[in-house]
Amino acid sequence: MIARIWSAQIDEDRASEYEAFAQESSLPMFRIQPGFCGVTMLRQGARCIVITTWSDRSAMAKLKESPTYAETVRRIEEKGFLIGNQLVEVYDIHLIFAEMHIE
DSSP, rough: OEEEEEEEEGGGGGGHHHHIIIIIOOOOOHHHTTTTTEEEEETTTTEEEEEEESSSSHHHHHGOOOOOHHHHHHHHHHOOOOOEEEEEEEOOOOOOOOOOOOO
């Protein structure tokens, strides 16, 4: 399993727009990608991190070829709430443990 970590800064005054875009556009786009396993979206102030997990490197690499991914990237850049450089890192996952309590 592979983790792809995307990080960026957003215009904090437009955080609600970013979060709506993430839920309404990014999440559905990821869900239809072959080999997609899950996503965690994090935000603290202007800093945003999106961690996607993939079945293998081949599936993750195909994301760049996906027309729906390209369209989502185009739209998020067009919105103008991203600031500065974006960074993508890729890691092999060697352990996952999740315990969730929702109140």
